[in-house]
Amino acid sequence: MNVPVKLQIGDEIRIVAPSRSGAILSEDGVKSATERLEALGFKVTFGTYAFESDLQHSASIEHRIEDVHEAFRDPAVKGILTVIGGFNSNELLPFLDYELIGNNPKVFCGYSDITAIASAITAKTGMITYSGPHFSSFSMDIGREWQTEFFKKCLMQEEHFAITPSEQWSDDSWYMDQENRTFEPTEWKVYNEGTAEGQIFGANLCTLNLLQGTEYMPDLGDSILFLEDDEMTIPETFARDLASLLQVAGEIRGLVIGRFQRSSKVTDEQIQYILDKHPMLQNIPVLYDVDFGHTQPMFTFPIGGEAILNSADCSIELTKF
Structure with missing residues (x-):
C-alpha cells in the first residue's frame, strides 16, 4: 500500500464536498472549523464548488469531480478533508481519474458516505485513505480534544500508536x-x-x-x-x-x-x-x-x-x- 506523506504544520488542507454541500453548514460552523484547523497549524482552502447546492443539497457530478481532481493535482495541497457525508459520493466513481490520484498521493479523510469514494480510491490506486473527522467535525466544541488527538496521531506522526x-x-x-x-x-x-x-x-x-x-x-x-x-x-x-x-x-x-x-x-x-x-x-x-x-x-x-x-x-x- 502507498502511504501518503504525513501532514505537517504549515501544510495546506483543501476542503471538498464529494457528497453533501458545505452550504448546509452554518456560517459560524464554517468559521469555527476553519479556525480550529488553522490553530493546528494548517492553511485551509476550499474547492471552487464546495458550497454549491442543488435540489439534493449537493453539487453536480462534474463540479464535484473537478474539485477532487484539482485538490489532488495542486502540489501546494498536502491533505484533503471532506465537508460532510451524505448519500451520493458513489456517483463520482466512474468519472474519477485514478491515475491522477495515484500519481499524487496525499491524505484524504472523511467518514460516513465518504466510505464509497475513499474505498474506491484505495482499491483502484493502492493508496491508503482515512476514515476520520470531516471538516465540519472540527466545529464541535465538547469532545473535540480526544478526537483531534487521534486525528493528529494518525495523520501527522510516523510512530506506531x-x-x-x-x-x-x-x-x-x-x-x-x-x-x-x-x-x-x-x-x-x-x-x-x-x-x-x-x-x-x-x-x-x-x-x-x-x-x-x-x-x-x-x-x-x-x-x-x-x-x-x-x-x-x-x-x-x-x-x-x-x-x-x-x-x-x-x-x-x-x-x-x-x-x-x-x-x-x-x-x-x-x-x-x-x-x-x-x-x-x-x-x-x-x-x-x-x-x-x-x-x-x-x-x-x-x-x-x-x-x-x-x-x-x-x-x-x-x-x-
Whole structure:
C-alpha cells in the first residue's frame, strides 16, 4: 500500500464536498472549523464548488469531480478533508481519474458516505485513505480534544500508536446545540476474545455495500473489518447488511464495530444476537461499541492500512497508516 506523506504544520488542507454541500453548514460552523484547523497549524482552502447546492443539497457530478481532481493535482495541497457525508459520493466513481490520484498521493479523510469514494480510491490506486473527522467535525466544541488527538496521531506522526477508548461519548445533535449535551462513560465491549494482525478495510457498512459487484470494491479477504452505521439503520438492516458483506469478504481475521446511535435500537442484546448467527465470528477477535462512526468522539483509522487487534484487552495498535 502507498502511504501518503504525513501532514505537517504549515501544510495546506483543501476542503471538498464529494457528497453533501458545505452550504448546509452554518456560517459560524464554517468559521469555527476553519479556525480550529488553522490553530493546528494548517492553511485551509476550499474547492471552487464546495458550497454549491442543488435540489439534493449537493453539487453536480462534474463540479464535484473537478474539485477532487484539482485538490489532488495542486502540489501546494498536502491533505484533503471532506465537508460532510451524505448519500451520493458513489456517483463520482466512474468519472474519477485514478491515475491522477495515484500519481499524487496525499491524505484524504472523511467518514460516513465518504466510505464509497475513499474505498474506491484505495482499491483502484493502492493508496491508503482515512476514515476520520470531516471538516465540519472540527466545529464541535465538547469532545473535540480526544478526537483531534487521534486525528493528529494518525495523520501527522510516523510512530506506531495504540488507540485507546475515550473517557466519555455522546450521540446527541451537537451541531444544533453545543451547550446542552449528554455524555456517558465509554466502554468498548468484547464479543469474542483473540488477537489478529492484518489490513484494515471498512467504515460505513451500508455505503461500503454499494460497491459490491463493482471494480471499486476492495478485496476484503484476510482483513480486519472496521464497520459502523448510522441512525437510519435498525437491527434488521444491520443484520442483513453485515451478512451480505461477510459473504463477499470470505475469511476475515477480525471485526471491530463502531458504536451505534441510540435511535437505531441496535442494542447489546441485538448485537449479540446478530453476531451469534455467523460461525466465522466465533473464532476471530470481535469488538463492538468502539469509538468511531456516528457518535462522538471518533478516532481516525487508515483504509488499507494495517493494525494489531487484541480484543481481550480492548486494544488496537496501528502499524501501517
